[in-house]
Amino acid sequence: MFRRTAIAVLTAVAAFSLAGCGNDSPAASSSGSSTTNLSGTINVFAAASLTGSFTQLGKDFEKAHPGVKVTFNFAGSSALAQQINQGAPADVFASASPKNMDQVTDKNSPTTFVKNTLEIAVPVGNPGKITGLKDFADKNKKIALCAAQVPCGAAAEKVFKAAGITPQPDSLEQDVKAALTKVSLGEVDAALVYKTDVLSAKDKVEGIEFPEADKAINEYPIATLTKAQNPEGAKAFVAYVLSDQGKAVLIAAGFDAP
């Protein structure tokens, strides 16, 4: 209970400091309240792993602010960062890793809004009899991991290094959803994915927690962009994601508070 209050306070502080930031920047017009006269479309570029929770947040936000439309572009964070740098019309960017957030040049200072932890995903019934991370070194088990080039693969590498295990993967998937699909179709005995992914496919996939997961917790930053066409809307949406209501939706999806 105390923790929740603490989160709420922190969130409020974060929202205020963000609003302060916006007022300092010359791009923001000095209209008094930013929440009352919102209008138009807010373009949000968000990591693929946020698809479920952000769609929900967008709907809630539209309900709270009639006349505002939130449109999403969900994709891998690195692809989104490239699109934004090439001039794609984005107002808000929510990335699955700080690295991809750093790649974007024209942004206001980002805030970490959630954390995501790795979990072992196995098909329902656990046919490969996976018990922990050590099974990933077993050549006789079919294993899928994310490629080291994408965030979930980089996190997996860290975890294996910490555990002193050399994995024997059968495939290095191009993103976390592809790895999850291989598990839900039963093609592999196990894969390393995020806790949120296990929850999103909970009738086809079972999750196994493991202690080494603490070694590679992924932080998700969110930021408004300086070239936003709807700076007021962008600010309000970010504040909403950081609010108590926003947090509740994200935590229900399996994310951890930062």
Next chain:
Amino acid sequence: MSRRGRSTTGRLPVVLLLPALLGLAFLLVPLIGLLAKAPWSTLPSRLFSADVWQALRLSLLCASLATVVCLLLGIPLAWVLARASIPGRGLIRALVTVPLVLPPVVGGVALLLVLGRRGLIGERLDLWFGFSLPFTTAGVVVAEAFVAMPFLVISVEGALRAADPRYEEAAATLGAGRWLTFRRVTLPSIAPGVVAGAVLCWARALGEFGATITFAGNLPGRTTTMPLAVYLALETDPDVAVVLSLVLLLVSVVVLASLRERWISGLR
């Protein structure tokens, strides 16, 4: 050569020439962009890494094997579509072209559902022989053949329809059986169509990405073909992706151009 070229263009109406030039530019400008962006100074060092050659070798091997599979299965299929009188031929022809319109990723999922470890057929393979196709080089060949075969079938069927059936009839009156006629009369007469189809098929297989990564996964040395390597390189180092793309582009242009020279012109 140049005089002949000029006289033909002279007769071409502007209505055709203008869109033709636009079309050519549309196809070539992205390639020029690739060349302009290439990191020429570091190109040699990036090029001679073992990963690149491994992926390239695997790509060439799989695309060639897939083409062989398509030839063995596709030519008879094209023959049936063009010559045999079977009910519902129009429907079969439409179904044969389905992989053309199907998003390759969907094709990969479909293959998994049939040939995967829990698929309709794959489950038996796994149970009886302990063998499963996904995540193997054979799986790459299967995925590529699935996507590329329609190109061969359509091309060969067109050639069969255009071929003069009287030669086959003449062979039959001289006592040749259908198999002998097919081998000695039909096949040589449609050879240009077969070659053109095989080239298209090979090119499509070489560039295959979606079905391959979905069905066969991605493991360097076993299933990582060039397009997969390009995609993953784009995640971290776009320069490497450009280099890999250039290599793939160069190899395919060299192979396609030399094939055309040797086979198609020789057959004319």
